[in-house]
Amino acid sequence: MDDLETQNIELQLLLQAIYLKYGYDFRNYAKASIKRRVQHRMTKDGFESISAMQHKLLYDVSFFETLLLDMSINVTEMFRDPGFYFALRKFVVAELKKFPFLKIWHAGCATGEEVYSMAILLKEEGLYDRTQIYATDMNEIVLKQAKDGIFNISRLKQYTANYQKAGGQESFSDYYVAHYDHVVMDKSLKENILFSDHNLATDGVFGEMNLIMCRNVLIYFNRELQHRALGLFFDSLCTDGFLCLGSKESIRFSEYSDTFEDVVREEKIYRRIS
Amino acid sequence: MNNRFEAVVIGSSAGGIKALTAVLTALPKEFPLPIIIVQHLHPDSDSYLAQILGAKCELKVKQADEKETIAEGVIYIAPPNYHLLVEEDRSFSLSIEGSVNFARPSVDVLFETAIYAYRNKIIGIILTGANNDGHQGVKRIKQMGGYVIVQDPATAEADAMPRAAIAATKVDKILPLEQIGPYLLQLVNRSTKKTRYNEK
Ligand SMILES: C[S@@+](CC[C@H](N)C(=O)[O-])C[C@H]1O[C@@H](n2cnc3c(N)ncnc32)[C@H](O)[C@@H]1O
Numbered sequence: 044m045d046d047l048e049t050q051n052i053e054l055q056l057l058l059q060a061i062y063l064k065y066g067y068d069f070r071n072y073a074k075a076s077i078k079r080r081v082q083h084r085m086t087k088d089g090f091e092s093i094s095a096m097q098h099k100l101l102y103d104v105s106f107f108e109t110l111l112l113d114m115s116i117n118v119t120e121m122f123r124d125p126g127f128y129f130a131l132r133k134f135v136v137a138e139l140k141k142f143p144f145l146k147i148w149h150a151g152c153a154t155g156e157e158v159y160s161m162a163i164l165l166k167e168e169g170l171y172d173r174t175q176i177y178a179t180d181m182n183e184i185v186l187k188q189a190k191d192g193i194f195n196i197s198r199l200k201q202y203t204a205n206y207q208k209a210g211g212q213e214s215f216s217d218y219y220v221a222h223y224d225h226v227v228m229d230k231s232l233k234e235n236i237l238f239s240d241h242n243l244a245t246d247g248v249f250g251e252m253n254l255i256m257c258r259n260v261l262i263y264f265n266r267e268l269q270h271r272a273l274g275l276f277f278d279s280l281c282t283d284g285f286l287c288l289g290s291k292e293s294i295r296f297s298e299y300s301d302t303f304e305d306v307v308r309e310e311k312i313y314r315r316i317s
Numbered sequence: 318m319n320n321r322f323e324a325v326v327i328g329s330s331a332g333g334i335k336a337l338t339a340v341l342t343a344l345p346k347e348f349p350l351p352i353i354i355v356q357h358l359h360p361d362s363d364s365y366l367a368q369i370l371g372a373k374c375e376l377k378v379k380q381a382d383e384k385e386t387i388a389e390g391v392i393y394i395a396p397p398n399y400h401l402l403v404e405e406d407r408s409f410s411l412s413i414e415g416s417v418n419f420a421r422p423s424v425d426v427l428f429e430t431a432i433y434a435y436r437n438k439i440i441g442i443i444l445t446g447a448n449n450d451g452h453q454g455v456k457r458i459k460q461m462g463g464y465v466i467v468q469d470p471a472t473a474e475a476d477a478m479p480r481a482a483i484a485a486t487k488v489d490k491i492l493p494l495e496q497i498g499p500y501l502l503q504l505v506n507r508s509t510k511k512t513r514y515n516e517k
Contacts (some may be wrong), residue, residue, distance in 0.1 A: 075404050075433060077404040259413050
């Protein structure tokens with residue numbers, strides 16, 4: 044048995060330890076990303092082995108939180124993939140307008156940029172007032188940031204460009220107030236957003252949604268966990284409800300393939316048909 | 318099958334499309350290993366690189382898909398704006414983790430995870446580029462006992478990336494661009510034949 048195999052054993056034990064102690068279940072995640080992140084943390088903090096790190100992790104909550112942030116990859120942006128939001132406006136909004144009341148679930152919303160993007164889109168399309176948005180993530184630290192709606196100013200130029208490419212109709216600067224190095228999103232955007240923690244690996248159904256958005260989360264799961272998450276989405280959607288995945292994710296090749304039709308294939312917008 | 322090598326990974330950046338074309342067009346349809354490539358591209362670019370290379374190469378070229386099983390004799394390109402990782406079961410996964418060495422996809426991320434799957438049975442190649450992405454990756458490949466080829470900086474459109482790789486570790490071969498394809502072919506053929514012979 045070589046060192047790499049021994050490290051695999053250590054990694055497996057570490058994930059087990061995290062699950063038993065803190066309840067976060069990473070055991071069915073795609074391994075390469077987790078392993079790389081764990082190894083980098085190990086090197087950075089000068090641990091000799093993953094096992095040595097495990098000891099620290101079991102006794103030091105704040106160290107666990109650091110590692111949780113390493114492993115959960117909370118990278119996001121506003122109007123990421125503008126073409127996707129453009130397609131939402133063009134092909135989905137008209138359908139949503141047929142409902143008297145809307146429920147939307149963002150699963151894995153990270154620090155919330157995606158949720159505020161959606162809120163802006165709904166406002167401009169006249170749908171916001173009849174919508175309840177549920178924004179969830181397993182990581183409470185990022186959820187708190189999402190709730191605050193305060194973002195670093197350095198990326199605003201890119202967000203503004205994204206907003207315009209996504210079919211934005213107003214001036215993007217109407218939606219925030221800028222301070223020195225950060226912007227505060229307009230309060231009215233979060234009136235109808237409920238932030239709460241929800242883990243796709245361990246928690247249950249979130250009822251009767253008209254639209255579920257889960258972008259760039261499934262890429263971190265193995266097939267088994269992807270299957271579980273897609274099952275949750277299927278069960279949480281009303282018939283005719285929409286499911287939006289990330290641009291490199293797909294419902295095809297999964298066992299739920301037959302229960303969804305394509306709305307905009309290239310943008311991974313699907314609709315539940317049974 | 319107990320070949321010396323089981324996969325080729327390539328990293329390239331500025332000037333890379335020309336360099337990749339030069340290397341990959343030298344390989345015949347029977348080339349027996351998968352070739353996995355990170356070329357730095359603008360985040361908004363689509364799959365045009367796979368199309369350009371596909372039109373010129375004898376080998377099949379495609380953008381790597383999430384969870385796709387890696388096949389021999391196929392050239393895979395990392396999708397723009399995603400890191401490409403190799404899982405131990407020899408399938409791909411993707412990540413939108415932040416830039417590594419200012420790049421997404423990053424050569425280091427590909428190389429470091431390809432080692433998990435292929436161990437020492439890997440050939441890493443660094444071509445032209447204006448940054449230092451890939452230098453950690455080649456170091457890890459050498460630590461594991463794999464093989465590293467770097468484009469001769471004098472023949473590179475941008476020499477920073479090959480130079481960083483050469484400075485990071487003792488690489489096996491430094492070659493002018495036009496010799497890399499033929500050398501790779503020879504290296505792989507030789508090792509494949511040798512083991513076949515030994516098995517008899
Ligand atoms: C890369 S971010 C994607 C953010 C956003 N949806 C986007 O596409 O820009 C992935 C998010 O998924 C969350 N996540 C990972 N595993 C999860 C799980 N099992 N349940 C809920 N959220 C999870 C992470 O905490 C992280 O915030």
